[in-house]
Amino acid sequence: MDIKEKFTxxxxxxxGLIYKITTLYTDGxxxxxxxxxxxxxxxxxxxxxxxxxxxxxxxxxxxALNTAIFHLKQTKKRVDTIPFELEMERMTEEGDNAGEERxxxxxxxxxxxxLLEKGIILLYLEGKSHEEIAEIVGISTSNVGTKxxxxxxxxxxxxxxxxxxxx
Amino acid sequence: xxxxxxxxAWGELDKRVKKQDILNRQIIExxxxxxxxNNLKKIALPEYAGTIICYLGAAYLSVNIPKIEEPLxxxxxxxxxxxxxxLPIISLQSVRAVRKANPSSYTYLEAIQVFGKQKIKFQKxxxxxxxxxxxxMVIGIPVLAEIQGKDLSQFPLFWTLYFPIGVAFFLxxxxxxxxxxxxxxxxxxxxxxxxxx
Numbered sequence: 001m002d003i004k005e006k007f008t009x010x011x012x013x014x015x016g017l018i019y020k021i022t023t024l025y026t027d028g029x030x031x032x033x034x035x036x037x038x039x040x041x042x043x044x045x046x047x048x049x050x051x052x053x054x055x056x057x058x059x060x061x062x063x064a065l066n067t068a069i070f071h072l073k074q075t076k077k078r079v080d081t082i083p084f085e086l087e088m089e090r091m092t093e094e095g096d097n098a099g100e101e102r103x104x105x106x107x108x109x110x111x112x113x114x115l116l117e118k119g120i121i122l123l124y125l126e127g128k129s130h131e132e133i134a135e136i137v138g139i140s141t142s143n144v145g146t147k148x149x150x151x152x153x154x155x156x157x158x159x160x161x162x163x164x165x166x167x
Numbered sequence: 168x169x170x171x172x173x174x175x176a177w178g179e180l181d182k183r184v185k186k187q188d189i190l191n192r193q194i195i196e197x198x199x200x201x202x203x204x205n206n207l208k209k210i211a212l213p214e215y216a217g218t219i220i221c222y223l224g225a226a227y228l229s230v231n232i233p234k235i236e237e238p239l240x241x242x243x244x245x246x247x248x249x250x251x252x253x254l255p256i257i258s259l260q261s262v263r264a265v266r267k268a269n270p271s272s273y274t275y276l277e278a279i280q281v282f283g284k285q286k287i288k289f290q291k292x293x294x295x296x297x298x299x300x301x302x303x304m305v306i307g308i309p310v311l312a313e314i315q316g317k318d319l320s321q322f323p324l325f326w327t328l329y330f331p332i333g334v335a336f337f338l339x340x341x342x343x344x345x346x347x348x349x350x351x352x353x354x355x356x357x358x359x360x361x362x363x364x
Contacts, residue, residue, distance in 0.1 A: 004196065007195070008195050008196075011195050013186050016180055016181030016182075016184040017181075017332075019180070019184045020177075020180060033322035036198075037198045039200050039343070040195060040198040040199060041198060042270050042271070044199040045199075045271075046269075046270075046271035049271070050271075059271070062270075062271065062275065063271045063275075064273065065275050065278070066270035066271070066273055066275060069270075069278045069279055069282045070270060070278065070282060072282065090246050091202075094282040100170075102173055102176050102350070103173070103176050103177065103180065106173050108179070113361060114358060115279050115358065115362065116275075116276060116279060116359045116362045119275045119279075125173065125174055125177045127174065127330075133171075135274075136274065136275055137274060137275040137276050138273075138274025138275060138276040138277055139276060154169050155169070155170060
């Protein structure tokens with residue numbers, strides 16, 4: 001299998017991860033597409049230097065999340081994007097409405113977290129172990145546990161307040 | 168609504184993205200090539216256009232500076248040329264530093280810290296640019312007038328009306344821009360404080 005084929009396989013297997021990160025770290029479809037392409041590009045750039053010292057998913061999360069951070073800095077300049085569909089609405093067509101509504105509410109509340117908390121909760125929701133989160137984020141495993149508890153409390157109170165205002 | 172409940176709904180998103188089949192080999196390959204072009208475009212156009220304008224201005228002043236006789240105006244002319252040459256370099260370097268950052272060489276926390284520090288540096292530089300731009304305008308007017316052989320004292324309203332209005336306009340503009348950057352700076356410093364705290 002040549003390197004391009006291998007890379008395509010890896011990206012295809014993880015497109016959900018890229019989609020979620022782009023949705024969390026951008027606020028418009030055009031910007032989302034630009035970040036999507038930038039993540040694929042950055043992953044490609046470092047793919048041949050990726051050494052299998054860490055898990056493939058750890059490397060992918062790290063590059064994708066860090067690319068999202070550096071993308072924040074750039075001013076919104078119009079660039080060409082490859083025509084591809086990347087709409088939240090399209091994802092919802094076949095989903096169940098209640099579950100989708102929950103995800104949307106969760107996305108909204110995660111937007112209020114700071115960048116560190118945002119990254120940690122994303123990894124937590126992705127089902128990553130505390131050890132893997134620690135490796136990707138660069139903090140100690142015990143600190144991951146503390147931070148996750150705090151974020152959970154923060155999100156719970158945000159969602160609770162929202163429910164109170166909504167009713 | 169419990170966070171644990173959301174974990175499974177979150178996982179469902181993966182399946183739906185797969186169903187939509189967003190990517191294929193051609194799109195992935197095109198993304199890796201086109202994004203390289205995009206990144207070059209992002210760096211090239213606006214920053215280089217500004218640099219070229221500044222350098223053209225510096226070249227015009229350099230050619231015409233021998234026409235200036237008054238030593239003070241000559242001194243102003245030299246400062247103007249120096250500013251026109253130096254400012255774009257500082258600006259380009261600060262923008263490039265951010266874009267050169269290699270996402271695979273940092274942990275997530277390090278990336279946030281590098282991002283925050285670069286953002287603060289960039290915002291401070293923008294503040295400096297606005298202040299120096301105003302200074303450039305003030306000292307540039309007599310230099311240009313002298314080069315074009317116009318005696319500003321012959322325009323009675325220049326110093327008493329037009330110049331003060333121009334300065335007031337630019338001060339207002341500078342205040343607005345600096346205020347924007349001060350707010351952005353405070354927000355970045357707060358973000359870094361929260362992360363490091």
